[in-house]
Amino acid sequence: MAQEFPKNTELPSIAVLMATYNGDRWLNEQLDSIFAQSDCDVQIFANDDGSSDTTLSILQRHRNASRIHITEDRQGGAGQNFLHLLRTANLGDFDYVALSDQDDIWMASKFARAISRLNDSSADAYSSNVTAFWPDGERKLIEKAQPLRKYDYMFESAGPGCTFVFTRETALAFQKFLKNCPSDKLKKVTLHDWIAYGWVRGTGRTWFIDNFSGLDYRQHDSNVLGASRSAGALANRWKMVSDGWYFEQALNNALLIGHSNVAATFLEKRKFADLVRTLLQMTQLRRRKSEALFVGFVLAYEYLRSKTGYR
Template sequence: MPSIAVILAAYNGSIWIQEQIASIFAQKDVDVTLFVSVDVSADGTEALVERMAAVDGRIVVLPHGQRFGGAAPNFYRLVRDVDFAAFDYVALADQDDIWLMDKLSRACSVLAAAGADAYSSNATAFWPDGRQMLIRKSQPQVKWDFLFEAAGPGCTYVLSRKLALEIQHHLMSKWDEAQTIGLHDWLFYAYARANGYRWVIDDFSGIRYRQHAHNQVGVNAGLKAFLHRFTKIANGWGFTQAAKIAHMAGVADDPFVSRWANGSRTGLLYLGLHFYQCRRRFRDQVFFLLSCVLLSVLGKRRQ
């Protein structure tokens, strides 16, 4: 069976984490070891995972006491500190989801059949009131989408050992720079695509993606999510992050990137003309075009 290192970043997750871990260890036809890193919490998450690790040797808890302030720095810590050399694959996990039993075996089969190094998929969002919604991320990839969006929720990612080790090495060599990038799943996807790794986005949902008031990054649905995205566009955060990710991934000197990475009005208008190469879903392409135009008019970009 494929051996998989699952890395899980936790913070104040005692309400959900036991159900998530149970679903991880219920995976069929794979051999799983779980590595957990807990941001300093106020709800007893550290003690809970320690108790679980004491009775299940498949759980490895990284030393406590660090404050990360977000999921991305916590995942960077996991990638840096976990030894991936003995595993076939590395999978990312959030603390509050529920995995279907064939999530990992399906990912391994797809990777093997495609000869690919990275996998992600659709997800099924669900809410406490019983609502569910398929989050479709499997639209065809386009040339530059990796600089402007992730490959889907990071909790669907499965990476080959080769790619995981390369990301680990690169992250350690550019540690301070990585801390300025707020979304680890976006960075990992960009690095893989920019460096010639094949990434498969599966038209399948193997995860129940829990939505609640404390999601750091949730489903982009509804007025509140739209206003949140609009604010980040208007203050330039998204384009600044894209430029940083391009540099981190090694494509900052590409002529396409250098035309817009300085945030000039003409550069943003140039980028808008290439909207069809920058997002996978048509609706997002239109929103991207309008965002480029808006930001060029506002003439500002967060540094």
């Protein structure tokens, strides 16, 4: 039987999906900032991925524990953990569905702002800028609110998933999609936020990216990707592209969602004519022009590599 939560029916209700794993150093601060959200009623669905620290104890003993539903289904990574939550959580009783990391700090107005922008724009989903911060005190605004491009969803997310907020209809439709996905292909998905953005845009729904930063985005050694600030981090990202992982993810997402566009056709068939058609749309491949040009360059590199075997 699903756990029943007390609700304030006069406020918008939000289901927050949180993937946890060995996050006890930061979890209390994150939970406190979620439950401090203004003008909304928040409940958390947390799935723990086999923590060996005190993460579960913190969830169970938090002063708002009555508003936290905890499961312990091992998934083997943050992306799969979030997809598991999106597939299995009882979302139908909530007005909105949001995603949360275990280690950030949210501004009290984060949800109120998201709800206001969703209502004003009539969009189906929302994300925003974030402010990255490091243990040494450095802070940096990570800007994601560039104008949307025709095919950007093929090659990037809308930003960190911890900023995502979906309307109920969108969340339930995405949940239905995930439940119907072939499990072998869904298991290949590494980045839940990328496939969520790709599904929303690829199915003709609308997305609003806010130029507001609603959270402090904690950077540490355990970040799956995080914000790059070093040559080593940039080298790791280049490796993801050069070893084929990036385009494998893009193709897997496209096949799962059923994208029908020039970029998806090239990734699947690797034909020169499809590459040319894609490169003619190069500026539409990512929101930043420089990144779009880079993706176009790497697509051409990938084509040559696939034909010659050169790495």
